[in-house]
Amino acid sequence: MTEQVAEVITIDGPSGSGKGTISRLLANKLGWHFLDSGALYRLVGLASRRHAIDFEDKQGLATLAAHLDVEFVSDDEGWETRIFLEGEDVTNGIRSEECGNDASRVAAVQVVRDALFERQRAFLRPPGLIADGRDMGTVIFPTARLKIFLTASLEERASRRYKQLKEKGLNANLAALLDELAIRDERDKSRSAAPLVAAKDAVTIDTSNSGIDEVVAEVYALWLRVNE
Numbered sequence: 001m002t003e004q005v006a007e008v009i010t011i012d013g014p015s016g017s018g019k020g021t022i023s024r025l026l027a028n029k030l031g032w033h034f035l036d037s038g039a040l041y042r043l044v045g046l047a048s049r050r051h052a053i054d055f056e057d058k059q060g061l062a063t064l065a066a067h068l069d070v071e072f073v074s075d076d077e078g079w080e081t082r083i084f085l086e087g088e089d090v091t092n093g094i095r096s097e098e099c100g101n102d103a104s105r106v107a108a109v110q111v112v113r114d115a116l117f118e119r120q121r122a123f124l125r126p127p128g129l130i131a132d133g134r135d136m137g138t139v140i141f142p143t144a145r146l147k148i149f150l151t152a153s154l155e156e157r158a159s160r161r162y163k164q165l166k167e168k169g170l171n172a173n174l175a176a177l178l179d180e181l182a183i184r185d186e187r188d189k190s191r192s193a194a195p196l197v198a199a200k201d202a203v204t205i206d207t208s209n210s211g212i213d214e215v216v217a218e219v220y221a222l223w224l225r226v227n228e
């Protein structure tokens with residue numbers, strides 16, 4: 001019996017670049033699995049608050065990350081994934097800006113990243129995986145045959161986040177979002193641990209003026225070309 005190969009396409013980029021939606025659509029189109037690595041950092045942030053672990057306590061955070069009791073449950077179509085932390089459904093809760101900021105802080109801690117390495121690699125199963133994050137192409141799946149880096153202007157990304165939060169019925173303020181995104185971008189880019197940067201062999205796509213479907217089609221076409 002020939003062993004089935006698990007392919008991977010990495011999709012990295014800053015918050016609001018469209019990564020989440022584009023990655024989900026691609027996973028659906030290809031019938032592949034999906035890794036939302038940002039959710040893992042959000043979960044570590046949330047769990048550390050719940051267990052009163054200080055963000056300065058790096059070892060405490062790493063231990064928590066290594067033993068994180070999480071479950072990703074997909075519906076039959078693989079379209080919607082519900083996320084459980086210690087048995088509680090936190091799917092919507094972890095999308096708040098507060099959780100995003102906590103995630104960005106714990107994500108700067110190298111031992112936390114190390115603790116999540118194998119957990120992320122374990123998502124790689126046949127027929128393939130769309131891996132969404134900041135370091136998917138640089139650190140977690142460096143041998144991926146197709147690496148995408150999505151970007152968009154700060155204003156466009158803030159306005160997308162604003163709409164997303166409103167749709168989810170969460171509080172949102174555009175000016176505050178702009179400031180928070182700029183701070184988070186800077187932290188994600190300037191940290192020493194796996195900074196947000198395009199892999200040398202990544203294809204960069206600016207999504208500021210493109211529709212979601214257009215970008216999905218572009219990445220899909222790139223994948224077909226890689227396989228020619």
Ligand code: DC
Pocket residue numbers: 015037038039041042100103104107108132133134135136184188
């Ligand atoms: O994609 P997101 O907004 O859910 O990610 C939340 C934070 O987690 C983001 O500010 C940076 C961090 N992150 C990371 O450092 N590495 C990843 N692979 C994914 C997210």
